[in-house]
Amino acid sequence: MKRRLINYKSNEQPSDIGKSALECRVEFIKDAFGNTEDLLMLPILYHEEKGILFYFETISDSEKIQESILVPLSKNPELDFGDIPYTAETKSKIKLEDTINALLQGNTILIVQEEDDLFSFNTKKDLSRSPQDYSELDYVYRNPKGALGAKVAIIEGKAMDAIRLKQEETDLNGRYYDEFLKSGVATGFYTDYNVQSVCPLLLKHTKDPLLPLIKIHSKGHRAESVGMALFNNDKMTGKLTIPESKVFILLSGGIKQKVSFLVRTKHRYQQNQLNYVIVEILNSRPKTKLNVKNGAVTAKLALKLQYRIREYPKNHLSSSLLLKQLNNEINAGLTNTAKKTISKLQEANCDGLGIEEEIKVHHHRLWEGKYKNVAIKEIPIKVDLQLELLNSGIIN
Incomplete structure (x- = not known):
């Protein structure tokens, strides 16, 4: 097929020597948005010449693109552009430098190898139908200067x-x-x-x-x-809550620094501060394990924590018996917080720990057949905390 070099006007970007018009324009758009994952490129055939459709998956209406552009083009590749029966509003022909703003507004851009101009379609999603409007956040995300x-x-x-x-x-x-x-x-x-x-x-x-x-x-x-x-x-x-947020970040492996917890003990003194101990997590090692039995998945979240006691009003931390008892109470307190955290995640159907992604990676067939887009509350999640006391004060 004959390849033609593009001649840009003074206000357009210069082409690379030896590259076709289509290649130069595609490279310009891809470079403008970097490695954005949802900028989609669809190859098409138009007048027996190669063409490319550019659009953003998250802000363009895929149904409009399919029904108004792809289907008519595939059925009538021999028709002139103006004769194709569009239902999406066709804007006037645009120049290369206008494609960035057009894409950010949800439009679909059609580039054809033997055409000097580019075509823009209004395929923006109807945000009034969406429960949440993230159009402003999305604009910042896609804007090269955002x-x-x-x-x-x-x-x-x-x-x-x-x-x-x-x-x-x-x-x-x-x-x-x-x-x-x-x-x-x-x-x-x-x-x-x-x-x-x-x-x-x-x-x-x-x-x-x-x-x-x-x-x-x-x-x-x-x-x-x-x-x-x-x-x-x-x-x-x-x-x-804040304590639950801390536990979530520990379970997800997101904490790289020390974090403190105020844990209630089994004591019931009149002075309320005597009933608590302050612990500082020094190291954490989370691990997610999936158990599959009879086609059902159970997730086990194991979390190993090394900690020190920063403050204990009762003191007397030289007793090994007391330290063992206190360690059990701290373990019980943090485990209880972890269970509340998981319960709230499941109640809110929030897969913040990426359980479905784990199933998709390690048990793909099972994921496709049963767990694709499944509610997280349908997956049993167990928590296992193991605590190791490294020291019990500012000296030891």
């Missing part, structure tokens, strides 16, 4: 209260929230998601994300940590 490293959080209450917060710690609210969320990640309160890492989860519905959940005290001029918001696909379906 702040992909920006933190993402959920506000309990009105988002406008967060925007109008009159805090006194920094000059800009944006900087205040950035430092606030970084501090939460450092202390094990939150997962460390940003725009770049969370958008594929929200928009492509793979592993469910858990995002920082905060509320605003307008009178105190401060933000306060609530825990983490649970998601099922793109819907918020529940929340975890």
